[in-house]
Amino acid sequence: MKIALFPGSFDPVTKAHVDIIKRSVGLFDKLYIGVGDNSSKKGLLSVATREQMLRAVFGEDPRIHIIAYEGLTVDFARSIGAGYMIRGIRTVSDFEYEKAIAQMNHSLAPEIESIFIVSKPGYSSISSTIVREILRHNGDVSQFVPKEALPFL
Template sequence: MNIALFPGSFDPVTKAHVDIVKRSVGLFDKIYIGIGVNSSKTSFLSIEKRQQMLRSVFEHEPKIHIIAYEGLTVDFCRSIDANYMIRGIRTVSDFEYEKGIAQMNHTLAPDVESIFIVSKPGYSALSSTIVREIMRHNGDVSQFIPKEALAFL
């Protein structure tokens, strides 16, 4: 069985995240969307709210499972029997950053392969960080967030 993990903060989930997941579904038997818990960062949304939001967005996709995790991502991959880690790439700087992480992950867990999915051009500037900043200033984020997620913001 080909199992993949798509890790991230999803704080909040964006249409770019959804696009990467939807384009990955046909490649794997099961995809875990892993919400990484980083105790050194202050989140905008609670873990519970992000789980609810993602479950709402992907409720009709039986291959997708939403779960929060803490610790090294490669260790979490092993715990769920994931052979693959999906990462979205928007820009050249994303690639450089993700390449370094993938190489370190490969050293730590050679059995987990990183798969890079390049974002569609319309999503290359879209990030959770930018969406959070718009939200902090009471801006309209509806064009950046899946409609199912808006109720959780």
């Protein structure tokens, strides 16, 4: 069975995240969306709220499993039996950052393969960080997040 993990903070989930997930779910038998707590980012939503929001977005798709985790992502990937880790790439700087993480993860867990999915051009400027900033200033984020996420914001 091919099991993949798409880890992230999803604070909040964006249309760019949804695009990467929808494009990668068909490649695997099971796709876990791992909701991590990134200590280097100031969070907006609780982990529990982010899990609920992702469930609202992805409904009852039997291939998608949403679960929060703490600690090293590779340790979590091992615990769920994931042989693949999905990462979305929007920009060149994303690639450099994700490449460094993938190389470190490979050193820690060589059995887990990192797979980069390049975002569609229309989504390359959308990030959770920018969405949070718009929200902090009472801006309208409806064009950047899936409609199912709006009630959680």
